[in-house]
Each structure stands twice: as C-alpha cells, then as structure tokens.
Amino acid sequence: MDRLTAFFVALIGCLFTAGGAFILTRADTPDQIVMGWMITMFFGACAMVGIAMLLPARMPKAGPDGRILIAPSRLRAAIFTLAGLAFAFAGGVIFQQGLAHGFTLKMAIGSLGVPFGLVTAIFSGRQALSPKPIYILDPQGAESLHGIKWRLAWEDIAGIGLAAIRNNRFLVFETRPDVPDPPGHLSSLNRRFGLPPYAISPGASGIAIEPLAEQVFAFWEARNGPSGQP
Helix, strand or coil, X not given: CCHHHHHHHHHHHHHHHHHHHHHHHHCCXXXXXXXXXXXXXXXXXXXXXXXXXXXXXXXXXXXXXXXXXXXXXXXXXXXXXXXXHHHHHHHHHHHHHHHHHCCCHHHHHHHCHHHHHXXXXXHHHHHHHCCCCCEEEECCEEEECCCCCEEEEHHHEEEEEEEEECCEEEEEEEECCCCCCCCCHHHHHHHHCCCCCCEECCHHHCECHHHHHHHXXXXXXXXXXXXXXX
8 A cells, every 4th residue: 555545544544533433422222333433443543544554664674683574563462453453343333232222134233243343353463462473584585474474585586577466465475396385275275266376465564565575586686696596
C-alpha cells in the first residue's frame, strides 16, 4: 500500500469511525446500536491499518555477524493488537444485544468480531511482546521461519525478481532445476497459481522492500557473480 492510499484509508476510516460513534450516542433501538458498533469497529480497524502503513519504513540492517534479521515491528504489531481488541469488544456488544433482543443476520455477522478480533489480538500481541525473526538473510543464503519454511543457499537461486499481489510486494526466488520445492500443500498451491514457493514479503516488519532487494542482490551476486552463475 503506497503512502497516499494509506493516508486516505486512515482519513476515511477516522471519519466513518466518528460517524459510527455519533450513531451510538443517538441509538435507542437494538438495530441502531448494532449498526453503530459495526461501522465503528470496521472503519476503526481500517483507520488503524492506514495509520500503521503511514509509519516510516525501516531500513534492513546487518548485524556484526553479517546476518539480516527480518522481524515484525513492535509498534505495527501493537496497532493491530488494538484493532483486534476493538473488533472483539464491538462483537461482544453486538452478541449481547442478540441475546437480549433476538439474533438477526446482521447481529450474527457482527458477533463474528469476537473470534476474529481475539485471534488477531493474540497473534499480533505475541509479535508485539516477542517479535521473533520471520526471515534470516546472511552471506550464505536465505531462510524462511514462518509459513512455508525453507533454507536456500544463494548458489541454489537462478533468478530474483519483484512481484506484487494487490498491495503486497514480494521478493521471489526462482531456483535452479535440481533444487526441489519445499514440502507441503502450500508449496504446491503456490506453483498452481504460477508463483515460486520461495519468496520473501516484508509484511508486518515495516522494512522497505527496495533497500531489502538491494541487500538480497548484493548477497546473491557476491556468491554467484553479476551473471548469476556460481
């Protein structure tokens, strides 16, 4: 998500959140209460996502041992934790209204904010408290520690490129013919959609992908030469 889009997401989210809060101050029927909370929780979460995306990008930094650790940003994870808790709280209020006045389809959908919000809050909260690395890059190769887990030497990689799916950008690695794909259904699913199973997405780390790509190319060329041949 580029910064201009993130700005408008945050702005529109804040405006609609204020509108939802206004509805709640005037609500006197169960439907109005449900509508107010649904608007507030949905656009409040959108505003938080936009704000998180507006935070300054982080630069990849190598440690004394030459390794680059890509880990979730504590601040971004904390924002998503708050968004999850807001979803869970609003879903709880809607669920209580359903118990008191009878469930409608709207109330049933709104109540799903409880499990969705709690899962998001727990997952993001763990990242905020203990942001463990999700990728490790070093002069010998690259390693993924979440999702599809793998380890590649730079000599195993035939080409590196940038790809995007909607607002998510990836560094994708095309391996040499003798290198097998990592085991598992996710790996084969990626291949079915024409995507290499070996890929890196900065995701919640907040690391700028262009400087990260430069570091990856530097590691790769140091082992393989500018032509990509070991």
